[in-house]
Amino acid sequence: xxxxxxxxxxxxxxxxxxxxxxxxxxxxxxxxxxxxxxxxxxxxxxxxxxxxxxxxxxxxxxxxxxxxxxxxxxxxxxxxxxxxxxxxxxxxxxxxxxxxxxxxxxxxxxx
Amino acid sequence: xxxxxxxxxxxxxxxxxxxxxxxxxxxxxxxxxxxxxxxxxxxxxxxxxxxxxxxxxxxxxxxxxxxxxxxxxxxxxxxxxxxxxxxxxxxxxxxxxxxxxxxxxxxxxxxxxxxxx
Numbered sequence: 001x002x003x004x005x006x007x008x009x010x011x012x013x014x015x016x017x018x019x020x021x022x023x024x025x026x027x028x029x030x031x032x033x034x035x036x037x038x039x040x041x042x043x044x045x046x047x048x049x050x051x052x053x054x055x056x057x058x059x060x061x062x063x064x065x066x067x068x069x070x071x072x073x074x075x076x077x078x079x080x081x082x083x084x085x086x087x088x089x090x091x092x093x094x095x096x097x098x099x100x101x102x103x104x105x106x107x108x109x110x111x
Numbered sequence: 112x113x114x115x116x117x118x119x120x121x122x123x124x125x126x127x128x129x130x131x132x133x134x135x136x137x138x139x140x141x142x143x144x145x146x147x148x149x150x151x152x153x154x155x156x157x158x159x160x161x162x163x164x165x166x167x168x169x170x171x172x173x174x175x176x177x178x179x180x181x182x183x184x185x186x187x188x189x190x191x192x193x194x195x196x197x198x199x200x201x202x203x204x205x206x207x208x209x210x211x212x213x214x215x216x217x218x219x220x221x222x223x224x225x226x227x228x
Binding site for chain 1 (some may be wrong): 120146152158161210212215217218220
């Protein structure tokens with residue numbers, strides 16, 4: 001049972017480059033989330049989805065985009081990478097009001 | 112506004128000491144859930160407990176216990192007889208109803224616990 005799978009684990013980007021962080025879950029969860037974790041700041045919600053075809057902004061959505069074409073996948077897109085996007089990104093999934101199941105994270109550095 | 116405050120940034124204890132991690136929350140919702148997660152040095156996030164706002168019973172699981180007090184909006188976490196393996200960052204989180212009728216979690220900034228031998 002894989003749970004929530006994130007790829008890649010690590011990535012270094014140059015300023016202005018773009019990339020997609022992949023996230024897949026095999027638990028048939030309706031809800032999926034992207035959080036970013038900065039040192040000493042906890043986790044902040046970037047985007048979320050309540051089902052295929054439905055996404056919405058969280059607390060810190062600027063500079064990111066998402067899509068949810070299937071229940072399983074919820075990729076996060078960075079179009080023009082900036083140093084402020086250096087962070088650890090976590091994808092998670094859940095059912096309503098249930099604990100979030102997190103992936104192992106993607107450590108992104110933008111230089 | 113929804114908010115979770117973990118006032119203790121870092122705590123250091125010696126093995127076998129008891130330690131309590133504080134969590135205070137603010138919410139406009141009448142029904143909500145509270146959570147604790149552990150993030151060991153390896154970086155993954157491990158779910159520890161979920162508590163419904165209607166259930167104020169204390170919970171004990173081995174060396175871990177949780178004290179939920181609605182009157183003071185607190186959900187504190189105690190580790191009894193701490194061990195080196197308890198060294199981690201601990202996050203308290205609060206459920207939040209979202210625009211699309213889903214829920215997400217609002218996290219506190221975390222408390223880093225260091226247990227030395």
